[in-house]
Amino acid sequence: MKKKICSVRGILAICLFLAVAFASFATYYKIAHWGFSFKPHEGTEIWTVDAHISFIPTGEPIEVALSTPRLGAEYKILSEDVVAKGYTITKDEKNHRMIMKSAPKKHKQDIYYRIMLYDNEDVVGKIRDYNKPKVTKPTFESEQQRAMVEEIWKLAETQKEGTSAAKIIKLLTAEVLKPEVDTFLPVKKSQRIMAEKIMYLLSYKNIASRIVRGVKISEKRREAPADLMLEVYEGGKWMVYNIETGAAGLPKNFVVFQRGGVSLYDVVGGRHSDIKFSVIQSAVSSFKMAGKRAKYEDSRVFDFTIYNLPTLEQNTLKWLMIFPLGILLVVLLRNVIGIPTMGTFTPMLVAMSLVRTGFCAGLICFALIIALGLLIRTLLTRLNLLLVPRISAVVIFVILIMQVLTIFGYQYDIRIASSAVFFPIIITAWIIERASITWEEEGAQNATKQIINTSLVAVLTYFVISNTYIRHIMFAFNEWNLVILILVMQLGTYTGYRLVELKRFAPLIKEK
Amino acid sequence: MWEYFKIFSNPKKLRERGVLGMNARNYYIIGQHNKRSLYPLVDDKVQTKMLADKININTPHKIGVIEHQYEVKDLLRIVEGYSEFVIKPAHGSQGKGVLVIKNFANGIFTTASGKELGFNEVYKHVSNILSGLYSLGGQYDTALIEELVHFSNVFQNFSYQGIPDVRVIVYKGYPIMSMMRLATKESDGRANLHQGAVGVGLNMRTGCANNAVSHNLPIATHPDTGADLMTLQVPMWKEHLMIGALAFEMTGLGYLGADIVLDKFRGPMMLELNARPGLAIQIANCRGLKEVIKNVDKYYPKGLSAQQRVDYVLNNAK
Numbered sequence: 001m002k003k004k005i006c007s008v009r010g011i012l013a014i015c016l017f018l019a020v021a022f023a024s025f026a027t028y029y030k031i032a033h034w035g036f037s038f039k040p041h042e043g044t045e046i047w048t049v050d051a052h053i054s055f056i057p058t059g060e061p062i063e064v065a066l067s068t069p070r071l072g073a074e075y076k077i078l079s080e081d082v083v084a085k086g087y088t089i090t091k092d093e094k095n096h097r098m099i100m101k102s103a104p105k106k107h108k109q110d111i112y113y114r115i116m117l118y119d120n121e122d123v124v125g126k127i128r129d130y131n132k133p134k135v136t137k138p139t140f141e142s143e144q145q146r147a148m149v150e151e152i153w154k155l156a157e158t159q160k161e162g163t164s165a166a167k168i169i170k171l172l173t174a175e176v177l178k179p180e181v182d183t184f185l186p187v188k189k190s191q192r193i194m195a196e197k198i199m200y201l202l203s204y205k206n207i208a209s210r211i212v213r214g215v216k217i218s219e220k221r222r223e224a225p226a227d228l229m230l231e232v233y234e235g236g237k238w239m240v241y242n243i244e245t246g247a248a249g250l251p252k253n254f255v256v257f258q259r260g261g262v263s264l265y266d267v268v269g270g271r272h273s274d275i276k277f278s279v280i281q282s283a284v285s286s287f288k289m290a291g292k293r294a295k296y297e298d299s300r301v302f303d304f305t306i307y308n309l310p311t312l313e314q315n316t317l318k319w320l321m322i323f324p325l326g327i328l329l330v331v332l333l334r335n336v337i338g339i340p341t342m343g344t345f346t347p348m349l350v351a352m353s354l355v356r357t358g359f360c361a362g363l364i365c366f367a368l369i370i371a372l373g374l375l376i377r378t379l380l381t382r383l384n385l386l387l388v389p390r391i392s393a394v395v396i397f398v399i400l401i402m403q404v405l406t407i408f409g410y411q412y413d414i415r416i417a418s419s420a421v422f423f424p425i426i427i428t429a430w431i432i433e434r435a436s437i438t439w440e441e442e443g444a445q446n447a448t449k450q451i452i453n454t455s456l457v458a459v460l461t462y463f464v465i466s467n468t469y470i471r472h473i474m475f476a477f478n479e480w481n482l483v484i485l486i487l488v489m490q491l492g493t494y495t496g497y498r499l500v501e502l503k504r505f506a507p508l509i510k511e512k
Numbered sequence: 513m514w515e516y517f518k519i520f521s522n523p524k525k526l527r528e529r530g531v532l533g534m535n536a537r538n539y540y541i542i543g544q545h546n547k548r549s550l551y552p553l554v555d556d557k558v559q560t561k562m563l564a565d566k567i568n569i570n571t572p573h574k575i576g577v578i579e580h581q582y583e584v585k586d587l588l589r590i591v592e593g594y595s596e597f598v599i600k601p602a603h604g605s606q607g608k609g610v611l612v613i614k615n616f617a618n619g620i621f622t623t624a625s626g627k628e629l630g631f632n633e634v635y636k637h638v639s640n641i642l643s644g645l646y647s648l649g650g651q652y653d654t655a656l657i658e659e660l661v662h663f664s665n666v667f668q669n670f671s672y673q674g675i676p677d678v679r680v681i682v683y684k685g686y687p688i689m690s691m692m693r694l695a696t697k698e699s700d701g702r703a704n705l706h707q708g709a710v711g712v713g714l715n716m717r718t719g720c721a722n723n724a725v726s727h728n729l730p731i732a733t734h735p736d737t738g739a740d741l742m743t744l745q746v747p748m749w750k751e752h753l754m755i756g757a758l759a760f761e762m763t764g765l766g767y768l769g770a771d772i773v774l775d776k777f778r779g780p781m782m783l784e785l786n787a788r789p790g791l792a793i794q795i796a797n798c799r800g801l802k803e804v805i806k807n808v809d810k811y812y813p814k815g816l817s818a819q820q821r822v823d824y825v826l827n828n829a830k
Contacts, residue, residue, distance in 0.1 A: 335535060338534070384632065384633075384635075384636045386581070386639055386640075386643050387640060387643030387644060387645050388643060437645065441608065442707060493539065494535055495533070495535045495536040495539045495540060496523065496533065496535060496536070497523050497526060497531075497533040497535070497536075498533060498534055498535060499520070501526075501533050501534060502520040502521050502522075502523060502526070503519050503520050503521070504728065504795070505521060505526055505531050505533075505794065505795065506519065506520070506521040506728075507725065507728050507729060507730065507795055507798070508521075508526065508529055508531055508794060508795060508798055508799075508800065509521050509522070509525045509526060509529055
């Protein structure tokens, strides 16, 4: 007999182990690949960056190439899309370039490249590169020019902090320029010219640098040209500098499209070409985003999860996913603690309605309905009705009480009362019926005790199922419901004493 | 704070005493020895009575059965000629819905507690029984009308109203533990321990009182009558045990509780059987059931007749 049971427990233990292992893996997978988190946040910020290339065809075959952000470099990419009618699109994965080809066209062409990006936690602004780049020393047209460069370097070295590159950049980007610097720089100081001048200065000291093109992500950025940054090779790493402010490090909101020698974009077979960037920021629920990520990673698994369902179904399932935990609690309270309640799942149903009504309002309403219901039930006793019609009468009375409460609640603006509608009518009627029978048979004390027990368990269940964290976790990591299932089954083999029995049987050991 | 936890006993000590808990009872005892398909035999008192008649177990004589609402009006015709009877639900438990009519004359029903009821009230009670108010799970039920037990005067001083009955726990056909349940003022004539009745643990060999409890606490005298409970001895003890042992033969349930009353004229009579008898009997006996069950599994011989088993218990029970 015992052996058989042990094997049942053994099987369940193995199942539990497998379930935990599976759930842990699934949880890890969801966090790592779909970006789920234990914290219930409402949404994640995502940015849609549009690169708009326009040009006028020259009548020759067209080939457009665009440098694209590297996957997973700074921002994570949700989706990548090209809108170019009549073009064949290929992706040069090695050089991170999008290539669009087409036969000759007549009218002005507009090509859109759209990427959706999210979180930039990985941004470090440093890119390791152990191959020291070659630097070509500048050639000077005149000795005067060389003197000017040396003068500026001297000025730069007077600063105490930072690497030489940082010093130069700081010097050139200062708000009030030194006269020497001012004469060195041209009057028109575009980003590009500034970058070239700095590179020129750096090359004199044999420091490698390159231009970085990308987009500064900020809201309401529409049809703006690409932004420039400077990368300087320092100690085996490419360090990014802002050429406008001189600050080191890649700004959090900068997306790199192109680096170094390659062009940002090329258009063959077109003239008057131009590229503009637009950025739109939006918030998306983390589950929706997970779907986009999963799609981008070519994961078919996601299609078969609840997160791929329409929001309405998702919300219903979110509501359902919390119940296994509530059921586990009920099992624990009954079989391990041993609290007797009216009906097995009645407390859970009451807890469910408490979630709908709000805690205090719900409890007050519940008490009111039960009290009034009991009163009416005692009146019904005198009428000598049969069981089914009598219960039906109680049900109708409960409905009427709810109606009255709701109407009064609305008229006198008592929000509490109007939440009465959310109570499950049949269950409430049964509680009243059971309580009234207990009242008659075992006295008021036992009846109140049972009602209080039921309410206590309901309140406890309420706190579990209404907790935002628990709800989020049980929905986002719904695989743990499998673990709960096995746990409940394991509790089915629990043959130890219930907590209340320890008290009940206490006289047995006190005796001798 | 710590003081509060002292009301809980140490589970280890309970285990040492061989106390059977609810979960263990359901899992090891009921789950293993009581086939679900046998339950209707004991849950339906009409069936139990028929089976008992076949195997010659004494039960109160049946007066009539009411199965449908339209038959309720025939109640007067059914009980015609009887001045005392009991109406009970066939699927009731714990004495719920039992109506004891001590005297019926001129259309007035007098209950055990002296309350006078009109036909309407009795009619309502019967129709409540039929609609399942007292049955397990609330399904439709039948009302059983039986002769009243003329309970023996032996226990007169030991019980405050109500019928004192003997509960015998039968495991694998061996009566292993028993107690007498005595009604009190508090229990309102009922014999349920949780409603305040007194439980007296009985010696399995003699039927003498071993120990008595009320509300889980040991007592020496009946709270209402003041009778010395330790002087209590159940007469015709062997016959009591025989009913228990035969109940196993009759139902095939490996673990059951038999409720037996002692009739003045007809001797011990089986009132009802229970496939899931409660655990309060352990407190009344101050003894764990698991300990006894282990003994039965280990040492008690198998394949004996009911008579032999009872003899074995009478000679060997501890």
